[in-house]
Amino acid sequence: MKLAALVRRDLLLAYRRRGDVATPVIFFVMVTALFPLALSPEPALLRTLAPGVIWVAALLAGLIGQGSLFKSDYEDGTLEQLLLSPVSLELVALLRVLTHWLVTGLPLVILSPLMAMLLFYPASAMGMLIASLLLGTPVLSLLGAVGAALTVGLRRSGLLLPILILPLTVPVLIFGARATALASQGEPVAAPLYLLAAMLVLALTLAPFAIAAGLRVSLES
Amino acid sequence: MFTWFHKLASPPYFYLLAERLVPWFAWASLLIILAGLYGGLWLAPPDYQQGDGFRIIYIHVPSAWMSMFAYAVMAVAAAIGLIWRMKLAHAVSAAAAPLGASFAFLALVTGSLWGKPMWGTYWVWDARLTSELILLFLYVGYIALNQAFEDQRTGDRASAILTLVGSVNLPIIHYSVQWWNTLHQGPTVFVGTGSDIAPGMLVPLLVMIAGFMLYFAAFVMKRIQVEVLRRERNTNWVQELIDKP
Numbered sequence: 001m002k003l004a005a006l007v008r009r010d011l012l013l014a015y016r017r018r019g020d021v022a023t024p025v026i027f028f029v030m031v032t033a034l035f036p037l038a039l040s041p042e043p044a045l046l047r048t049l050a051p052g053v054i055w056v057a058a059l060l061a062g063l064i065g066q067g068s069l070f071k072s073d074y075e076d077g078t079l080e081q082l083l084l085s086p087v088s089l090e091l092v093a094l095l096r097v098l099t100h101w102l103v104t105g106l107p108l109v110i111l112s113p114l115m116a117m118l119l120f121y122p123a124s125a126m127g128m129l130i131a132s133l134l135l136g137t138p139v140l141s142l143l144g145a146v147g148a149a150l151t152v153g154l155r156r157s158g159l160l161l162p163i164l165i166l167p168l169t170v171p172v173l174i175f176g177a178r179a180t181a182l183a184s185q186g187e188p189v190a191a192p193l194y195l196l197a198a199m200l201v202l203a204l205t206l207a208p209f210a211i212a213a214g215l216r217v218s219l220e221s
Numbered sequence: 222m223f224t225w226f227h228k229l230a231s232p233p234y235f236y237l238l239a240e241r242l243v244p245w246f247a248w249a250s251l252l253i254i255l256a257g258l259y260g261g262l263w264l265a266p267p268d269y270q271q272g273d274g275f276r277i278i279y280i281h282v283p284s285a286w287m288s289m290f291a292y293a294v295m296a297v298a299a300a301i302g303l304i305w306r307m308k309l310a311h312a313v314s315a316a317a318a319p320l321g322a323s324f325a326f327l328a329l330v331t332g333s334l335w336g337k338p339m340w341g342t343y344w345v346w347d348a349r350l351t352s353e354l355i356l357l358f359l360y361v362g363y364i365a366l367n368q369a370f371e372d373q374r375t376g377d378r379a380s381a382i383l384t385l386v387g388s389v390n391l392p393i394i395h396y397s398v399q400w401w402n403t404l405h406q407g408p409t410v411f412v413g414t415g416s417d418i419a420p421g422m423l424v425p426l427l428v429m430i431a432g433f434m435l436y437f438a439a440f441v442m443k444r445i446q447v448e449v450l451r452r453e454r455n456t457n458w459v460q461e462l463i464d465k466p
Contacts, residue, residue, distance in 0.1 A: 146386055150379045154369055163365055164383060167358040168390045171397035178401070199393070210386050213303075217378045 002087055003095060010099040024065035025107045031057040032115040043120040050119035051129075051180035054112060055173055058133060059140060063162050065104040066144030069096070070152045070215065079152075083219055093211040094204070097145045098138070105137040121184055128183030128193075135196040136176040142207035143168050149214030172199060230307045232449045233458040239442040246442070250435035257432050260425030268422075277335045279426060283433040285328035285349075288356060291321025291437065295363070296388035299381035309445070311377035312452060314384060315367055316444035320437060322360035328353055348399040355394055359387045373452060 014021045035053045036046055073079040082092050112133055113126045121129065147165040151157035179192035228234050261279035268275040295314045302310035332350055333343040344350070363380050370376030418426070453459050 146382075150366065150383060151369070153375065157369075160365055160369055163358075164362040167355045167362060167394070168387065170355055171390075171393045174397045174401050195397075202393075206389065210382055213382050214379065217375060217382065220375065220378075 002085070003091065006087075006092060007095055007099055010096060011103070014099070014103040020068065021065075021103050022107075024061040024104045025111060027064055028057050028061035028108050029111065029115060031060065033118070036119070047120040047122070047184065050116055050121040051177045051184065053119060054116060054121075054129070054133075055136075055177040055180065057115075058108060058112070058137060059166075059169055059173055060162075061108060062105065062137060062140040063144050063147075063165060065100070066141065066148050066165075067158060067161050069100055069145055069148040070218075071148075074152045074218065079215065080219060083216070089212040089215060090208040093145065093149070093215065094208040097141050097207075097211070100145075101138050101141040105141055109133045109137060121180075124186070125180075125183035128189050129180050131193060132176050132179040132183075132189070132196060135193065135200050136172045139172050139196070139199050139203045140169055142203040142211075143172075146207055146210045146214060149211045149218060151218075152215070153218040172196065175199070230305075230309045232309055232312075232453050235309055236446055236449050236462075239446050243439050243442050243446075246435050246439035250432050250439055253428060253435060254432035257425050257429035260428055261422075265422045265425050266419070271339060274335070274338050275422075277331050278422075279429045281328060281331040281335060282426060283430045284324045284331060285353060286430060287433050287437055288321055288325035288328055288353065290434075291317045291324060292356065292359070292384075292388065292391070294441070295321065295384050299384040299388075302381050303378065303385070308374075308377075308452065309449070311374075311381060312445050312448040313441070314363075314381060315377070316441050316448050318360055318363050318367070320441060320444070322357060322364065324433075324437075325353055325357040325360060329357065348401060351401075352395050352398045355398070356391070359391075363387075 032053060035049065039045060039049065070079060073082070083089055085092075109130060112129060116126065116129055117123070143165055144161070147161045148157075150164065151160050154160065175192040175195045179189045179196065182189045182192065229238075257279065262276055265276070267273050294317050298310040298313040298317070301307055302314065329350065332353070336345060336350075337343050363383060366383055367376050367380040370379065450459060
């Protein structure tokens with residue numbers, strides 16, 4: 001019941017700050033649109049680059065949204081109250097990340113077919129693109145939340161967070177882009193999708209402990 | 222055993238112990254590295270394919286090994302520091318990180334110098350090179366986070382958590398990059414039952430690895446001493462140490 005109240009609060013806050021929540025999605029759209037301008041408008045080239053472009057854009061957009069994940073709760077003391085509450089901080093952190101993914105990650109996944117179409121990604125492979133993003137972006141959110149928890153006490157954490165987290169996201173990027181690329185060539189994508197799913201399970205089970213530990217360290221100082 | 226463990230964790234005790242041990246390790250590493258270099262550059266036969274070009278292996282492989290060993294040291298120290306709240310363990314991590322980053326950098330530089338004559342290019346997006354590069358990025362992230370906090374203890378604990386997250390992630394990064402692309406020669410030093418390298422070439426390599434280990438031990442202790450002095454600068458024992466003639 002208490003947890004449901006927390007989720008409700010997070011969703012309500014997200015609704016009240018629609019502009020903040022939309023920023024990563026707008027960033028994703030803009031970055032994706034920049035690539036044809038920088039490279040060339042030629043469809044054949046864009047089609048081969050589309051999986052990588054979409055995944056890199058999704059990765060960066062996810063990290064940008066993650067920076068403010070705990071910031072306002074840290075500043076107004078809500079985080080301390082959550083730490084004192086009888087509910088385990090790990091569970092609270094996990095719920096927070098999933099709610100945040102629901103309002104920032106999911107719109108990005110829903111918009112991705114549109115951006116993929118602009119890059120001439122074949123329509124027959126759209127389903128696999130969405131499946132890979134659905135499995136991969138929550139992992140990115142969880143990893144980003146570890147960085148957000150560790151840097152929440154810092155005044156200038158903006159650039160630090162990507163430096164900490166980007167190296168850790170390499171496996172997701174590799175298998176996500178691989179699945180997307182294989183799907184566009186009509187090849188079977190089961191292997192990279194299973195590996196993405198395995199990483200999601202691993203991140204779901206382990207990351208909350210790291211996030212909670214990071215929050216405790218940040219709150220002690 | 223635990224009393225010894227606790228005693229070792231006391232900064233003044235460790236400082237004085239390191240003061241005595243560092244010269245031994247440093248001189249031993251110098252002698253062994255010189256012996257390994259002599260063995261590798263003069264005694265070992267030239268490779269039948271790569272000629273004398275392969276001799277860079279005597280720097281490249283020990284550096285690559287040490288870059289991973291240093292991260293393992295940091296991960297163990299981070300766990301000890303978080304579990305037992307041992308201040309010295311965090312000093313070990315902070316001391317090992319720049320050394321590990323330097324070894325990773327050295328492995329990348331020697332690797333690309335080796336790649337030019339053998340593969341025809343300084344850089345290829347090969348699996349091992351790429352995971353070494355990512356390891357270097359992880360070190361950079363650790364150092365950046367450790368220094369970002371005004372309070373040293375918060376920085377220590379935050380970066381210890383990052384180290385543990387990284388150590389869970391490192392095998393995943395390693396294998397994912399390996400499936401992604403492989404051009405590098407496979408493992409040759411240890412392959413299951415024996416070794417693929419000729420003994421004449423292998424012995425100097427092992428000697429060099431031993432020398433690099435001792436070098437790491439000596440300099441990590443020296444750096445820990447510096448870290449300990451910096452962290453304990455307001456304590457009595459440091460003051461007494463300075464006042465002592």
